[in-house]
Amino acid sequence: MTVPLDPATDPASVPALELRGLTKRYGAGVVVDALSVSVPRGSLYGLVGPNGAGKTTTLSMATGLLRPDSGQALVHGIDVWQHPLDAKRLIGNLADGVDLYDHLTGEQLIMFSGLLFDLDRSTIRERTADLLALLDLESAAGSLVADYSAGMTKKIALAAALVHSPRLLVLDEPFESVDPISAARIRDILDGFVQRGGSVVVSSHSMDLVQRMCDHVAIVAEGRVLRAGTIDDVRDGGDLEETFLALLGGRQRGESPSWLSPS
């Protein structure tokens, strides 16, 4: 049920996601400043940066949730803001901070997501069962999402983002407040998705996680890309976190105030 992509107009060299000069201003401040990133197909791409770097705003503009002031977002060559419906069919979106329908049960949430992507009922039923099993949520399928733990909520949101079999998964902070077991399960699913030819973009402020999980990374701060490429190129033999801190002007080694000495 995915949109058939024509190899003639969508050769493998076309990136899964390409952002060209995306810009967003709020009042006088520039949140995202002419940001450009190219996510190759089949990559697991990490977007890292401190809080307030513009990661969520960037991903919202890349997936058709927030209109950019200028710039372009292309998903498999389709302009997200020129052809939003075609582009959205290719994207599985796990946005941070956008409420799910938490008064649906987990099962209903996946099924409605499928219906809203125009899938037929038998396909939806089959995929819902598969996804609930895959994410180890079968026992919670009949409970309201409002009663889920943080980890279960992320997992059901991921299931709802996968039901239409997207080509590109965009996950904003997928591991935020997720327990290690759920996090491991999510990572396995993302690995499997990439192995089958899908592409994944994740934002995170956990350098460690991105370094272990992703093959590409872009370091973003103040709405700009400071460095981007394969993990190995970016960290250049060192540690991603060290690279990151060096790029952001180094670690602040301030003197602690004198009262902060418990002994």
Add this chain to the structure above:
Amino acid sequence: MVVTLLRLRFRVLANALRRNPLQVVAVTLGGVQALILVALALLGLWWAGSLAAEATQAVVIMGGAVLVLGWMVVPLLFEGVEHTLDPLKLARFPIRTNQLMTAMLIAGVAWIPGVATLIVAMGTAIAWQRVPAAAGVALIASIIGALTCVVGSRLVAAGVGILLRGRGAARIAIGASVIVLVVAPVLAVLFNGSSAGADEPSTIFATSVAVLGWTPLGAVWSIAGRVAGETSPARSGPAWWPQ
């Protein structure tokens, strides 16, 4: 797609009610309250139908305008806007704007306040029963009137929502300014006129009703009265009659 969106809205509603029995009580009380209000409004319209045509027209326009205004202001004060079909929540799905708008419109009418509004709006036909043509027009206009209420409500909620993402005090301030902006001029005309004594207060009132009949708040409610004014040969209508 519209059907799916409506199913989603009512599934969320049903689940919320099942989860919280207190809400069932609240909905039941709300329903009873709506029934009483509808009965009172219908009685009022029946009474208005026994008045002179211009008075009937004035009552219908004023009542209709208050209804539209209520739909615009009340949800702002009580956070009562229904969020299930919030465009932001549905932005990741490939839904056309017109599909979403249609679903929002139907969902807005198909619940207690919407049904009550529709019944009262259709009740304007009772007020115009002495002129069958006008009563027929009133029935058709009532649907447009009810939709005006829902659209107006959505319009204000969306506009305000974009301006201030859920800041309570500012929300009330906006609600209050809407009241002031719309109601104040009418009151000003009324009181100014009567205290100056230059004109008969009733003429001033009549003028403001006539003006209200041309605003978005009152226009739809004045249609049947205009038809009645056209078709009843005995009455050419006073000078202030909305032409």
